[in-house]
Amino acid sequence: MASTAFVYLVFFLLIGLPLVLVLMQVIFADVFDPTQPNLHISFGPLSRIFIVPRVYSAILHSVELASLVGVLATLLGGAFALIVQRCDIPLRKTVGVIPWIAFLTPAYLKTVAWVLLMSPGGYLSEFGLLPPLTGSLFFAFPGLALIHTLGLFPFATFIIGTALRGLGSEMEDAARLGGVPLWRVWLRINLPLLAPALALSFIAIFAQVLSDFGLASTIARMSNFNVLTYEIYAATSSYPIDFPLAGTQSLVLLLLVTLAVLVDRLLRRKDDLKLISGRSRPSRDYRLGHWRWLITGLALLVALLALFLPIGAVIIRALTRTLSDGMALHNFTLANIIEASSLHSPAFAALLNSLRYAGLGAIISCAAAVLLALQLEGPGKFMRSSVMSLALASVAIPGIVFGFGYILMWNRLPIFRDSLFPHYGDSSLLITGYVGVAVPYALIVIMAAIGQLAPSLNESAKLFGAGTFRRVMRITLPLIALSILTAFMLNFIHIMFELPVSQMLIPRTESPAPIYILRLLNYDKDGLACALSLISMLIAGGASLVLWLAFRWFAARNGAATNGKWISTPSLAGDVQ
Amino acid sequence: MTAELYCRGITKHLGGRPILQSLDLDVKAGEVVSLLGASGSGKTTLLRCIAGLIEPDSGSIVIDGKTVFGGAQPVAAEKRRIGMVFQDYALWPHMTVAGNLAFALQSQNLSASEIHTRVEHALELARLVPLRHRHPSELSGGQQQRVAIARCIAARPSLMLFDEPLSNLDAALREDMRTEMMDLVRHEGLTVVYVTHDQSEAMAVSDRIAVMRDGILAQFAPPQTLYDRPANAFVAGFIGGFSALPGCVTAHHFTPDGTTHALPVSETSDGQGFLVLRPEDARSPESHPDLCLSGRVAARAYQGRCWRLTLEIGTTRIKIDWPSGVELGQELSFSLPPDRRLIVNH
Numbered sequence: 001m002a003s004t005a006f007v008y009l010v011f012f013l014l015i016g017l018p019l020v021l022v023l024m025q026v027i028f029a030d031v032f033d034p035t036q037p038n039l040h041i042s043f044g045p046l047s048r049i050f051i052v053p054r055v056y057s058a059i060l061h062s063v064e065l066a067s068l069v070g071v072l073a074t075l076l077g078g079a080f081a082l083i084v085q086r087c088d089i090p091l092r093k094t095v096g097v098i099p100w101i102a103f104l105t106p107a108y109l110k111t112v113a114w115v116l117l118m119s120p121g122g123y124l125s126e127f128g129l130l131p132p133l134t135g136s137l138f139f140a141f142p143g144l145a146l147i148h149t150l151g152l153f154p155f156a157t158f159i160i161g162t163a164l165r166g167l168g169s170e171m172e173d174a175a176r177l178g179g180v181p182l183w184r185v186w187l188r189i190n191l192p193l194l195a196p197a198l199a200l201s202f203i204a205i206f207a208q209v210l211s212d213f214g215l216a217s218t219i220a221r222m223s224n225f226n227v228l229t230y231e232i233y234a235a236t237s238s239y240p241i242d243f244p245l246a247g248t249q250s251l252v253l254l255l256l257v258t259l260a261v262l263v264d265r266l267l268r269r270k271d272d273l274k275l276i277s278g279r280s281r282p283s284r285d286y287r288l289g290h291w292r293w294l295i296t297g298l299a300l301l302v303a304l305l306a307l308f309l310p311i312g313a314v315i316i317r318a319l320t321r322t323l324s325d326g327m328a329l330h331n332f333t334l335a336n337i338i339e340a341s342s343l344h345s346p347a348f349a350a351l352l353n354s355l356r357y358a359g360l361g362a363i364i365s366c367a368a369a370v371l372l373a374l375q376l377e378g379p380g381k382f383m384r385s386s387v388m389s390l391a392l393a394s395v396a397i398p399g400i401v402f403g404f405g406y407i408l409m410w411n412r413l414p415i416f417r418d419s420l421f422p423h424y425g426d427s428s429l430l431i432t433g434y435v436g437v438a439v440p441y442a443l444i445v446i447m448a449a450i451g452q453l454a455p456s457l458n459e460s461a462k463l464f465g466a467g468t469f470r471r472v473m474r475i476t477l478p479l480i481a482l483s484i485l486t487a488f489m490l491n492f493i494h495i496m497f498e499l500p501v502s503q504m505l506i507p508r509t510e511s512p513a514p515i516y517i518l519r520l521l522n523y524d525k526d527g528l529a530c531a532l533s534l535i536s537m538l539i540a541g542g543a544s545l546v547l548w549l550a551f552r553w554f555a556a557r558n559g560a561a562t563n564g565k566w567i568s569t570p571s572l573a574g575d576v577q
Numbered sequence: 578m579t580a581e582l583y584c585r586g587i588t589k590h591l592g593g594r595p596i597l598q599s600l601d602l603d604v605k606a607g608e609v610v611s612l613l614g615a616s617g618s619g620k621t622t623l624l625r626c627i628a629g630l631i632e633p634d635s636g637s638i639v640i641d642g643k644t645v646f647g648g649a650q651p652v653a654a655e656k657r658r659i660g661m662v663f664q665d666y667a668l669w670p671h672m673t674v675a676g677n678l679a680f681a682l683q684s685q686n687l688s689a690s691e692i693h694t695r696v697e698h699a700l701e702l703a704r705l706v707p708l709r710h711r712h713p714s715e716l717s718g719g720q721q722q723r724v725a726i727a728r729c730i731a732a733r734p735s736l737m738l739f740d741e742p743l744s745n746l747d748a749a750l751r752e753d754m755r756t757e758m759m760d761l762v763r764h765e766g767l768t769v770v771y772v773t774h775d776q777s778e779a780m781a782v783s784d785r786i787a788v789m790r791d792g793i794l795a796q797f798a799p800p801q802t803l804y805d806r807p808a809n810a811f812v813a814g815f816i817g818g819f820s821a822l823p824g825c826v827t828a829h830h831f832t833p834d835g836t837t838h839a840l841p842v843s844e845t846s847d848g849q850g851f852l853v854l855r856p857e858d859a860r861s862p863e864s865h866p867d868l869c870l871s872g873r874v875a876a877r878a879y880q881g882r883c884w885r886l887t888l889e890i891g892t893t894r895i896k897i898d899w900p901s902g903v904e905l906g907q908e909l910s911f912s913l914p915p916d917r918r919l920i921v922n923h
Contacts, residue, residue: 465658
């Protein structure tokens with residue numbers, strides 16, 4: 001009972017209470033009024049959804065954008081899955097890697113890159129590749145939809161690819177042997193069977209676009225295309241501060257995301273029943289003839305747009321003085337790189353801050369997730385699955401809503417406001433916010449790993465007299481070490497590039513790198529911003545690689561798990577250590 | 578080292594459903610007892626109650642004279658000194674063979690030299706010395722099973738539990754491993770409770786078999802008694818592929834349901850009952866002309882030494898072994914030896 005209460009308390013304080021406070025304002029508009037807080041019920045904030053043009057236009061814009069990107073990214077991702085898995089295209093493996101790299105590249109880096117590429121005087125207009133009108137079209141709805149689609153299509157590739165693998169080609173073969181033409185097979189057999197995966201992909205991408213803050217605070221803002229996430233931020237940060245409005249907009253955002261998550265859960269259940277079959281054999285490839293060259297060309301064009309062009313733009317901008325001088329030889333310099341990496345520069349200080357926050361946030365969230373997951377080992381399946389569902393739902397909560405909830409909790413509730421730690425306005429609260437966002441991710445990874453351990457492994461140790469602490473240290477932890485490391489790296493990288501919580505809980509001093517980068521962009525110091533982004537990426541990637549190698553070295557010495565395999569090592573005298 | 582086990586009135590509900598119903602089980606020191614039953618009969622639940630991995634709702638469990646459940650405070654699993662060979666062996670994948678054996682002993686706070694001696698002894702006994710540095714994933718199924726047993730032997734438990742230890746092995750390996758496993762256990766003189774759903778496995782390993790059905794013991798007896806005198810139709814059906822032919826006993830005569838022909842039996846009580854028919858008991862009609870039954874051949878399968886015929890007697894299908902293959906649909910008479918006319922209740 002105590003363990004159950006502890007798990008719920010942690011969830012409540014990190015996630016539940018901030019959310020409740022956000023939503024409270026929808027009904028109790030003056031609950032956090034700085035002069036006269038009261039609990040008078042008012043439907044004023046709620047009615048503003050329908051009255052204030054800026055509010056309902058943000059809702060419409062968000063839904064409009066999320067829907068279009070959901071369709072486009074599903075189509076593009078689905079096409080990628082199909083050509084990689086079922087077509088005899090050249091460079092098949094290379095094309096197969098494109099979605100993975102696109103998935104792993106930080107989203108706001110790509111955003112910065114597109115600004116550099118598309119703005120008037122940007123790289124594309126320098127090369128004459130951008131007709132004058134295109135730029136203005138780009139910084140509007142079409143541009144936003146394109147960047148989101150290029151960033152999110154990997155989700156669709158993964159989801160639809162898995163379904164395609166599960167489908168196999170036996171049902172298709174049976175129809176074709178019965179004389180049914182290929183187009184009809186796809187229309188009547190494959191597409192209906194893939195429908196749950198297609199819907200799932202649409203919903204996942206829909207929810208991602210709704211929650212996005214990176215594009216919302218850059219290109220969408222620049223284009224006057226207001227969306228919900230940025231409006232929530234604006235209501236809490238621009239004068240006059242309007243918490244009730246932010247609460248109402250958060251409610252709408254949460255409702256939309258919750259709806260998407262619920263449909264996702266329903267479809268997943270249905271999907272599992274329909275498509276998972278151990279009997280499917282590997283499918284035959286479609287022979288595309290000469291078309292295969294065109295198809296490969298199109299796939300590489302997507303790679304160019306989604307990867308090479310943005311990353312190239314960021315690298316070039318980091319190595320040049322001004323954007324307007326483009327790629328002229330005299331414009332190249334190492335000044336940005338040197339400034340971003342010199343120990344006493346504010347840019348490097350921001351990077352160090354982020355590294356510290358990410359390290360601490362990842363360690364605390366993983367430790368908390370391990371403790372929570374171990375607490376849940378004892379109680380029944382119901383408790384485990386309910387906490388797992390809670391964690392999955394928490395992952396879907398937009399970071400901006402979290403950040404807002406933390407402001408209310410730690411700035412307005414006296415019991416938390418007066419606490420010395422964590423304290424509003426300094427980095428301790430920012431790290432707490434990061435932990436709140438990161439714990440559900442870590443919990444999902446670690447609980448899944450513990451769930452895969454056969455209960456008999458612990459039970460046998462128990463029967464041999466091993467107590468709880470010994471079982472955890474010698475059996476459970478070594479067996480889930482790889483997952484703990486995965487959760488750590490996932491959260492470390494996530495926090496390094498996290499934007500909405502960083503923006504909402506920004507400390508008075510010691511700003512994190514993503515915020516510093518945004519600030520540099522606002523002051524037209526985009527060269528330094530790009531250099532700092534690149535160095536952040538390299539350091540985060542390098543740190544992850546070092547950790548991974550250290551783990552492999554440690555595992556090889558101790559026979560722990562790597563990559564799901566057990567490393568065999570000659571052991572010491574009879575292993576009777 | 579060996580212990581007696583007493584279970585009294587063990588009751589356990591899971592999800593509101595009764596799994597064990599006031600069950601009693603006594604196992605003598607050094608005895609091998611099998612819990613035999615279909616899935617859902619409660620055999621694994623009983624085993625886990627004995628191990629302390631789950632707690633019964635009521636009842637008492639006494640191991641080696643010490644009440645481990647039902648006394649003032651239940652004794653935790655780690656304090657019961659029980660060895661268990663799990664269905665999946667539960668070998669710790671990140672430890673070598675020797676590491677698996679040693680870890681079990683380190684938890685008992687033994688000295689390093691004592692651990693070393695015990696590990697060596699168990700490795701030698703289970704012929705695992707050449708495999709000592711391997712990890713479980715590098716071993717075959719049979720070798721993994723030997724490690725699981727050696728791990729228990731090294732820990733010198735007072736009681737050893739086996740949870741369907743052969744179910745993960747293929748048929749060819751199963752018999753070899755069964756012999757090898759029981760040799761090890763008998764050599765150490767361990768008290769064993771062995772869970773299985775395979776009656777031939779239970780017959781081969783046990784001193785006594787507890788046949789379980791819906792959380793109660795349907796019969797608890799040595800293998801030969803189960804074979805010769807199954808307590809009821811359920812046990813007869815579970816043991817040796819016996820057929821239970823339903824019918825009515827009237828004045829020392831048994832009439833199968835759906836027929837008019839009566840077979841003289843020694844049963845005295847009149848009423849509904851089942852005639853236990855073992856396939857190997859069928860004889861030619863001439864052998865015992867007064868003790869004949871007949872039925873229509875519904876199916877046949879050649880089995881090398883004989884044919885296994887499926888006969889329809891009235892509304893029931895039974896199986897008999899017969900020296901020749903009889904045409905399908907043909908009527909066949911057979912007789913039963915006088916001592917093989919056992920009538921049981923449901």
